[in-house]
Amino acid sequence: MNWPIFLLGIVVGWIIEWLVDLLFWRKRQKKWMDDESGYLTQLSEVQTELENQRTLAAQLGEVPTGLEDTRASTETLQLRLTAVEVERDQLEAKLATMTAERQEFAEQFNRLSNLAATAPAAAGVGLLALSRGESVDLQELSQEAGDDLTMIEGIGPKIQELLYQNGIHTYSQLAESEVEQLQAILVAGGSSFRMAEPSSWPRQAKLAAAHDWVRLQTLKEQLTGGVRRPEETVVEDDLTMIEGIGPKIQELLYQNGIRSYSQLAESEVEQLQAILVAGGASFRMADPSSWPRQAKLAAASDWVRLQTLKEQLTGGVRRPEEPAPEDDLTVIEGIGPKISASLKEHGIRTFTQLAHTDSERLQEILTEAGPTFKLASFAVDSWPEQALLAAKGDWEQLHTLKDSLKAGREDAGESEPQTEA
Numbered sequence: 001m002n003w004p005i006f007l008l009g010i011v012v013g014w015i016i017e018w019l020v021d022l023l024f025w026r027k028r029q030k031k032w033m034d035d036e037s038g039y040l041t042q043l044s045e046v047q048t049e050l051e052n053q054r055t056l057a058a059q060l061g062e063v064p065t066g067l068e069d070t071r072a073s074t075e076t077l078q079l080r081l082t083a084v085e086v087e088r089d090q091l092e093a094k095l096a097t098m099t100a101e102r103q104e105f106a107e108q109f110n111r112l113s114n115l116a117a118t119a120p121a122a123a124g125v126g127l128l129a130l131s132r133g134e135s136v137d138l139q140e141l142s143q144e145a146g147d148d149l150t151m152i153e154g155i156g157p158k159i160q161e162l163l164y165q166n167g168i169h170t171y172s173q174l175a176e177s178e179v180e181q182l183q184a185i186l187v188a189g190g191s192s193f194r195m196a197e198p199s200s201w202p203r204q205a206k207l208a209a210a211h212d213w214v215r216l217q218t219l220k221e222q223l224t225g226g227v228r229r230p231e232e233t234v235v236e237d238d239l240t241m242i243e244g245i246g247p248k249i250q251e252l253l254y255q256n257g258i259r260s261y262s263q264l265a266e267s268e269v270e271q272l273q274a275i276l277v278a279g280g281a282s283f284r285m286a287d288p289s290s291w292p293r294q295a296k297l298a299a300a301s302d303w304v305r306l307q308t309l310k311e312q313l314t315g316g317v318r319r320p321e322e323p324a325p326e327d328d329l330t331v332i333e334g335i336g337p338k339i340s341a342s343l344k345e346h347g348i349r350t351f352t353q354l355a356h357t358d359s360e361r362l363q364e365i366l367t368e369a370g371p372t373f374k375l376a377s378f379a380v381d382s383w384p385e386q387a388l389l390a391a392k393g394d395w396e397q398l399h400t401l402k403d404s405l406k407a408g409r410e411d412a413g414e415s416e417p418q419t420e421a
Contacts, residue, residue: 147169147170147171147208148160149163149168149171149174149205151208151216152174152201152204152205152208153200153204153219153220153223153224154196154197154198154200154201154223155196155201158192158193159186159189159193159196162185162186162189162193163185166185168185170209171205171206171208171209172205172209174201174202174205175202175203175205175206175208175209176202177201177202177205178202179198179199179201179202182198182201182202183198186198200219200223203219204216204219204220207219236254236259236260237259237260237261237298238250239253239254239258239261239264239295241298241306242264242291242294242295242298243290243294243309243310243313243314244286244287244288244290244291244313245286245291248282248283249276249279249283249286252275252276252279252283253272253275256275258275260299261295261296261298261299262295262299264291264292264295265292265293265295265296265298265299266292267291267292267295268292269288269289269291269292272288272291272292273288276288290309290313293309294306294309294310297309325349325350326344326349326350327349327350327351327390327391328340329343329344329348329349329351329354329387331390331398332354332383332386332387332390333379333382333386333401333402333405333406334379334380334382334383334405335383338369338373339366339369339373342365342366342369342373343362343365346365348365350391351387351388351390351391352387352391354383354384354387355384355385355387355388355391356384357383357384358384359380359381359383359384362380362383363380366380379405382401382405385401386398386401386402389401
């Protein structure tokens with residue numbers, strides 16, 4: 001045997017097998033292992049998704065049961081809500097009934113309290129019935145017991161009994177009665193009742209039925225035996241004290257019910273004018289516009305202020321104001337006729353007004369008048385001082401000041417201002 005060739009063949013075969021394994025089988029094995037790993041990952045993901053689907057399917061299978069339970073709970077709650085609403089409506093109805101009963105009870109109690117003032121026995125019966133929960137007819141109780149008609153001025157116990165006998169038991173019945181009916185009852189009652197005067201009884205009874213005791217008392221104080229007392233005679237004042245009113249106008253005012261200073265003070269000017277117009281042509285020229293004001297002062301006995309006011313009037317009319325006095329401003333050194341006229345156009349008409357005007361304002365007036373009126377400041381500065389002396393009537397001191405002003409200008413070499421300006 002050729003051993004070297006045999007051994008070489010073995011070595012070459014091994015090398016070829018190793019190369020085949022390295023170049024083919026190991027790459028194929030690695031690919032298979034990678035694929036297997038990928039398949040295992042995908043399988044895990046599929047299994048996870050499958051578990052999720054199974055869980056979701058289980059949950060979806062439970063939803064109908066939850067919906068049914070929720071629906072049943074909702075229906076139960078709706079039934080309970082309906083029952084509560086019904087109970088609420090019943091309670092509200094009971095509360096409204098109780099409120100109405102309470103109001104009715106309060107009204108009846110108040111009426112019983114008012115009834116107790118005039119018919120205590122009837123009020124006691126009604127209160128007892130009210131405490132037992134029984135209904136009370138206050139009108140029937142009042143009619144059975146009768147109101148205290150002696151509360152009416154002019155009605156005493158005997159007349160009250162006579163009215164009761166004729167079916168007039170309450171204030172309401174008396175208020176609805178005609179005066180002629182009441183007079184007939186009194187005449188039929190006999191001679192002792194015929195002197196009563198029932199003309200005010202229905203009016204008084206109407207106030208009593210309304211429990212308006214304050215107004216009833218006020219009315220009763222104006223009555224005597226049911227008849228209004230005659231009004232006291234109004235004191236007549238001397239209206240000729242009023243500027244513009246003479247004896248004839250005073251008599252005309254008296255005839256129209258204006259007899260006192262107070263009445264004249266409360267009169268409207270239009271009312272007074274109507275009285276004068278109605279009095280005739282001889283009265284129409286009078287002007288009453290100041291009469292109420294004068295009368296108010298006279299009614300207050302404020303004679304000093306009245307006299308002051310009268311001195312400002314002529315025939316009851318305020319005299320027109322006299323025109324404001326004007327001084328001769330050309331007396332002031334440096335002011336001529338044209339400057340004087342310009343000053344007066346600006347409201348400076350007197351020595352006093354000029355004395356209270358500052359030099360800046362005077363310069364403004366002269367500037368507005370035009371360039372021909374513009375003077376040196378020293379000439380204008382002295383005007384208020386000169387005007388003050390003139391206002392006081394201190395002419396000697398004014399002439400001294402004017403001479404000093406002229407001397408000052410001559411010493412300064414300045415020409416004398418043109419007084420014709």
